[in-house]
Amino acid sequence: MREDGAVAGPALDGVRILDVSGGLAGPLGVLQLAEHGADVIKIEPPGGSRARHSPGSRVYNRSRRSVTLDLSHADGARLFRELCGTADVVVEAFAPGTMARWGLDDESLREEFPRLVYCAVPAWPSGSRFEGIPGYEALVHARSGQQWETTSFRNGPVFLHNPVASMGAAMLVPIAIMSALVARDRTGRGQRVEVSLLQGVLSLTTQNWNWTDRGQFQLPKTHPPGVHQGSIHECADGEWIHVPASGGTAPSRSVASVLGLEEVSFDQLFAMSPADRDDYVARQREAFKRHECADLVERFRAAGLNAEAIVPPHERFDHPQLRASGSVVEVVDPEVGPTTQIGVTIFLEGTPGEVRGPQPMPGAHTDEVLRSLGHDGAELADLRARGVV
């Protein structure tokens, strides 16, 4: 609420983004701006984006309108240019050269629309020798070394289930766009910004890849994996719990006390002989196995200690902190009906964000948007008949 009592509009009211990207990084990146008020128009080929077959598309592509447009068709490209005249931002994630082939490269678009921000989300950095490598997530993991960085129970590379290259890029895309819009406030001009999936990976290396003349400093790399892995325990019901050694809030009891074990400080633990330490750790593991997971989580938290049940993704909706912040939302999808999804994940207290609707059906807003550009019914029928929209 403002002091005059009026409720503030969403922060990005009046910002229009054309999202031509498919896949994950572009749509999920743009989602964070859509749910803070940007008017996002998803541009996809007639029949819908290929990425729609992925279940996650229903989340990544919500809170926006959909216009189907064949950009490879001259009339489609012309309509896209018209839309650019009404937009602040274009986001694309094609293989290099694709937009140029359609006459929609960033240079010609920015020449015609100097205030336009053009955001490219390629797999590999433009101008690098990697450009020709296909843009599959796991290829970026392989080439960037990520598969050798998360240690497991064996030596050798590990396939990462978490698509961290795309996820890193998805987190950087809103920053890239907003930085360029803030710069535009000063310069009056848009620009090209690029977030490659490789840069998405690099954003994760902050704790680990730091080389200096005095040596290389990082979190230790061990088999089996280190201290945080060691605080994962199996419980009586076969569920798993993570009880890190730090955090919480002014604990009233210790982990050992909750488990009914004698107190052993870190210093004492490290002073033990390897055999004694193994014995203590084994007794600790046994103690965890005497309790049910949910019960232990409850008891640790009541003592001011941190603990989380290690859950599959669909069980995360029960988390009390997600419930309390309104981050679990019902979204009525036009194809599968009511769904439970994760809501807004960044919070602006003065201008709260919100989910603004499900993933639209392909082309659900084609007429509405093209009519707003001044195209009439006869023209739209002709475009439709020719497969342009």
Add this chain to the structure above:
Amino acid sequence: MPPPLEGIRVVDFGQYLAGPFGPMLLADLGADVVKVEPTRGDGMRGGFIGPFMGCQRGKRDIALDLKHPEGLRVALELVATADIVHHNMTLGTADRLGIGYEGCKAVRPDILYCNTYMYGPVGPLASFGGVDPLAQAAAGLEWEQGPVAEGNPPLWYRYGHGDVAAAIPSVSALLIALYHRNRTGEGQLVWASLLHGAMLYTADSWIAADGTPSPRPTLDREQLGLDALYRLYETQDGWLQLAAVRDDHWPALCRVLHREDLVDDARFATGADRRQHRAELTALLADAFMGDLATNWRRALRSVGVPAEISVDTWDGETVLFDDELVRLGLVARYDHPLLGRVRQFGNLITFSDTPGSQERATPLCGQHTQEILHELGYDAAAIEAFRDDGVVTWPGDDYAFGV
């Protein structure tokens, strides 16, 4: 042209990782970031030189005792000159110190104030601090990477996926708020958390009205892939990541592997068939890939348009950070640190055509810019010395105690 956030001043009261990484990105974007550090040093300076540098470059640093009335006064004078305040203290801590949102708003009415949390400021765990594994556990990451469904224990990702998921989105929140402030003149309070940020990683998971979870790709027990055709395979001299995910990749793959017989094998006729017979197909392909070197497979597969890459061990990032082309493209940062010499880390995470950022300013020593910043606030040399004598501020001397 100057960088995107030229002229924006940030005061960073955070410590450790999930806070300070955000202001570091703001510094990369050209903001003037002042790290306000306890006189005893950020808790990370001791044993975690690498992670500390990974979250602090590009900042100036004033070492200040916020619990001293004069220290608090100086901090608020600094806030009065700032656009953004950022930190990762637990709920209520900043208020108790006198640098909470209300305290900062009193001296800078349009301040953009960001607090990153473990769990967010509402709910039964609002006052809990936390660490990365809690977010990885709660989001489903550890369960799926185990994979627990295949009988393995959960696996924690060593790369702090939870930490970065709080820090990076906090910058998005601030830039959205900055854009809004530029239009309305209004500041506001924003927040992000490890828990909420980590939800982005598994955002694709939803539940239907009847309680059925959305289908998800599953990792195999060997932690090598999501499918026989989207998987790591061992070769005679290393590992190859195969991504033969399109239907037209299948016959081409069979020919390269000299297994043309599989093309007409009814078990593998369609994509659905190949997924259904994942284990059999995986065993056949694993056997075939052991017949040659990874480089030979990659060359042969590329020549027929089947995506594949060698899985590279970078030896702790060395082959990436010393890659001339990535250096040329600005993806590697290089700067000199007074104690550590030449430093290399990741560079630009975003490439700007017109207003590039930079990472030329080193990670600061504790209190490295104390005098400079106090001078900017209008204090003369005598006053600055008096502050130090009273224990309000410090700066590095001959007895500098930290490794970074």
